[in-house]
Amino acid sequence: MGAALTERQGREPVLSAETHAEKHYVRCDGSEVTLVFALTKGGAADLAYLGARLPDGENLAALVAAQRRALHESQPDAPPVPGLLPERKGGWSGTPAIELSHNGQRIETDFRVTDWALHAKDVTIDFADERWQIGARLTLEMQPSGVVDSSLTVFNYGKVEVTVDRLASIALPVPARFTEMTSFSGRWAGEMQESRRSIGPEGFARSSAIGKQGFGGGNWLLLHDPDTGETLDAHLEWSGDYETLIECDAQGAGDGRAMLQMGARYDRGEIVLKPGDAYDSPAASLALGSDRSTLAQTLQREVRENVAPMVAANGPRLVHCNSWEAVGFDLSQPDLFELARSAAALGIERFVLDDGWFAGRRDDTSSLGDWIVSSDVFPAGLTPLIDHFHANGMDFGLWVEPEMVSPDSDLYRAHPDWCIHIESAAQPTMRSQLVLDLSREDVWEYVFDRLEALLSTHPIAYLKWDHNRDLFPVAGRGMAQTEALYRLLGAIRSDFPQLEIESCSSGGGRIDYGVLSHTHRVWPSDNNDPIERLRIIRAWSQFLPLEVLGSHVGPSPNPITGRRTAMDFRAKVALFGHMGVEADPRAMSEDERRVLAAHIALYKEWRGVLHAGELWRLEHPDPGISGLMVTHEAKALALIAQTRFAAQFDVAPVRLAGLDPQARYRVTLPEPWPAKASGYLAEPERWREGMALSGRALMTQGLALPLTYPETAWLIALERLDP
Ligand code: GLA
Numbered sequence: 272m273g274a275a276l277t278e279r280q281g282r283e284p285v286l287s288a289e290t291h292a293e294k295h296y297v298r299c300d301g302s303e304v305t306l307v308f309a310l311t312k313g314g315a316a317d318l319a320y321l322g323a324r325l326p327d328g329e330n331l332a333a334l335v336a337a338q339r340r341a342l343h344e345s346q347p348d349a350p351p352v353p354g355l356l357p358e359r360k361g362g363w364s365g366t367p368a369i370e371l372s373h374n375g376q377r378i379e380t381d382f383r384v385t386d387w388a389l390h391a392k393d394v395t396i397d398f399a400d401e402r403w404q405i406g407a408r409l410t411l412e413m414q415p416s417g418v419v420d421s422s423l424t425v426f427n428y429g430k431v432e433v434t435v436d437r438l439a440s441i442a443l444p445v446p447a448r449f450t451e452m453t454s455f456s457g458r459w460a461g462e463m464q465e466s467r468r469s470i471g472p473e474g475f476a477r478s479s480a481i482g483k484q485g486f487g488g489g490n491w492l493l494l495h496d497p498d499t500g501e502t503l504d505a506h507l508e509w510s511g512d513y514e515t516l517i518e519c520d521a522q523g524a525g526d527g528r529a530m531l532q533m534g535a536r537y538d539r540g541e542i543v544l545k546p547g548d549a550y551d552s553p554a555a556s557l558a559l560g561s562d563r564s565t566l567a568q569t570l571q572r573e574v575r576e577n578v579a580p581m582v583a584a585n586g587p588r589l590v591h592c593n594s595w596e597a598v599g600f601d602l603s604q605p606d607l608f609e610l611a612r613s614a615a616a617l618g619i620e621r622f623v624l625d626d627g628w629f630a631g632r633r634d635d636t637s638s639l640g641d642w643i644v645s646s647d648v649f650p651a652g653l654t655p656l657i658d659h660f661h662a663n664g665m666d667f668g669l670w671v672e673p674e675m676v677s678p679d680s681d682l683y684r685a686h687p688d689w690c691i692h693i694e695s696a697a698q699p700t701m702r703s704q705l706v707l708d709l710s711r712e713d714v715w716e717y718v719f720d721r722l723e724a725l726l727s728t729h730p731i732a733y734l735k736w737d738h739n740r741d742l743f744p745v746a747g748r749g750m751a752q753t754e755a756l757y758r759l760l761g762a763i764r765s766d767f768p769q770l771e772i773e774s775c776s777s778g779g780g781r782i783d784y785g786v787l788s789h790t791h792r793v794w795p796s797d798n799n800d801p802i803e804r805l806r807i808i809r810a811w812s813q814f815l816p817l818e819v820l821g822s823h824v825g826p827s828p829n830p831i832t833g834r835r836t837a838m839d840f841r842a843k844v845a846l847f848g849h850m851g852v853e854a855d856p857r858a859m860s861e862d863e864r865r866v867l868a869a870h871i872a873l874y875k876e877w878r879g880v881l882h883a884g885e886l887w888r889l890e891h892p893d894p895g896i897s898g899l900m901v902t903h904e905a906k907a908l909a910l911i912a913q914t915r916f917a918a919q920f921d922v923a924p925v926r927l928a929g930l931d932p933q934a935r936y937r938v939t940l941p942e943p944w945p946a947k948a949s950g951y952l953a954e955p956e957r958w959r960e961g962m963a964l965s966g967r968a969l970m971t972q973g974l975a976l977p978l979t980y981p982e983t984a985w986l987i988a989l990e991r992l993d994p
Pocket of ligand 1: 670737778797
């Protein structure tokens with residue numbers, strides 16, 4: 272809709288290398304970003320520039336010289352250049368990107384640049400430690416989306432075995448203008464809480480040790496230039512444990528830049544390289560935006576084009592009805608028949624049967640691993656139920672938690688050693704369950720066979736793939752477990768290419784581009800309370816497009832927060848995502864059903880825009896008001912929501928974003944409207960007919976909407992009038 276998109280289209284990465292006075296420079300131009308590396312054969316590789324795209328012909332030697340300073344009073348005579356592969360040598364005291372040991376003794380590495388190569392999209396920089404005969408290859412790949420992926424490979428070309436204790440996927444000297452950062456933290460039902468602070472001398476460190484990133488959110492990071500709003504994102508594309516570090520050059524041994532590192536966290540002994548072996552780190556990604564909206568757009572393009580292109584290929588994102596917050600474990604076939612009829616009448620397109628359908632699982636204490644349809648609940652199996660869903664115009668999805676086993680299960684009784692455990696130590700449970708050791712071939716085969724059996728004997732369109740406990744003791748299995756999970760998802764998808772899979776981990780406990788490259792959506796949180804969900808969706812949509820973010824209308828009062836909210840508010844919030852309903856439609860009043868059905872119809876009308884367009888984060892001076900807007904071709908839809916009681920009667924108008932300032936747009940407020948607030952619309956008829964306003968007026972002055980009361984949300988629809 273705006274000008275930005277057309278300019279970006281068709282910008283394939285361009286990589287070039289040049290040499291001046293025996294100094295070597297590699298320049299990588301992405302769609303919006305330029306990276307320049309300064310390379311010294313036999314020495315270091317450093318980042319010389321990371322920022323908005325430089326003009327062609329920029330003098331790279333001058334670019335480097337303009338950053339260089341002479342020695343100060345308290346520096347080694349030859350100041351260390353930690354660069355793209357920091358090591359503890361020459362006086363640099365930070366954490367090395369590669370930590371190796373031999374026979375339990377730490378290896379003091381000395382990696383030096385040996386070579387580099389430029390390909391169509393990536394540059395590889397080779398290093399070697401000649402004493403230990405270990406090679407390292409850094410690969411930086413520029414995606415057409417504007418994202419840069421970084422990974423590191425270690426090779427053992429020596430004669431002795433070495434252990435890799437630490438391996439960062441990226442080590443980045445942070446350009447000095449990024450002086451602030453936003454990190455994320457969370458808890459169950461409260462994912463992705465943002466906190467912004469200065470990047471201070473104490474640095475920043477986060478890691479996980481539970482076999483997944485969990486709710487901690489430390490695998491996502493934003494760095495800001497507070498003067499301009501420019502924002503750099505870093506993310507580890509890996510579903511196991513992570514380690515994120517920012518270390519400041521507090522003593523000034525180097526050049527004063529902070530060092531950012533992100534990588535998988537390994538247990539000691541997990542990666543052993545015999546002579547001739549190599550190991551690749553997972554990828555970490557970087558992206559740059561002139562502000563948080565343009566950054567979100569780059570990342571959404573990356574997910575759509577590169578991480579999860581299969582999402583769009585599967586067609587429109589169907590409206591779900593999920594049984595969990597509707598009936599929980601209280602499943603019965605007649606009840607589900609009724610529920611399905613009631614859901615279908617609202618316009619729902621897929622029914623997802625959540626936990627409780629298998630073996631003896633009538634609560635969360637048993638039966639994980641026994642993936643056989645419960646004959647108590649479904650005497651004739653699932654087929655009559657699925658037929659009934661189909662007859663009501665819905666396809667069928669099923670909940671599974673394949674990586675787990677309940678001690679109270681036939682599987683555990685037959686194979687008590689199949690869980691991750693430490694020999695003759697206790698097997699502590701969480702949610703009454705243990706974790707299967709998928710790195711064992713027999714265990715992997717069992718799980719694969721059970722899933723294959725279910726999928727080949729039932730028309731299952733969708734799996735909700737859950738993971739409801741931490742891996743403890745991780746017993747050195749974290750990395751192998753994650754790799755086995757990817758292999759399992761890959762094998763299932765190759766046998767059932769039409770199957771959609773959701774990654775859920777008690778909500779958003781395992782969300783990253785690694786798992787998303789094998790799945791079609793994530794479950795951002797178990798918390799469907801719309802006030803919480805607004806914050807959670809706003810945080811996740813910084814990194815992920817709306818079509819992969821499950822977004823459900825829950826019951827009122829909400830089972831997690833106890834808060835009561837109006838259906839209009841719940842439904843408007845759920846519309847900005849992959850919409851579903853996770854409440855019992857039979858328990859809703861006629862009025863609630865009418866409002867919900869109208870929003871489901873709106874979702875169907877607008878999903879083509881919401882799931883293909885560019886996302887803009889709308890800002891508002893009232894702390895209770897937040898907004899998201901999506902522009903796509905000639906259309907746009909915005910969601911503006913108030914969560915508090917405003918300090919003023921007349922809050923500031925809502926200013927839109929992403930429009931062509933010169934174009935005119937027809938602006939309407941799609942109905943139904945929030946009941947109380949709509950009484951404060953001065954001229955409701957004009958909002959119904961639509962007002963023609965320029966992009967300039969909409970972005971500069973905005974729209975004065977009634978947003979005084981908590982739980983008020985409006986949708987704003989725009990259609991471009993001029994060609
Ligand atoms: C997890 C999920 C929920 C639900 C339950 C079922 O908590 O996050 O959505 O599927 O498991 O046990």
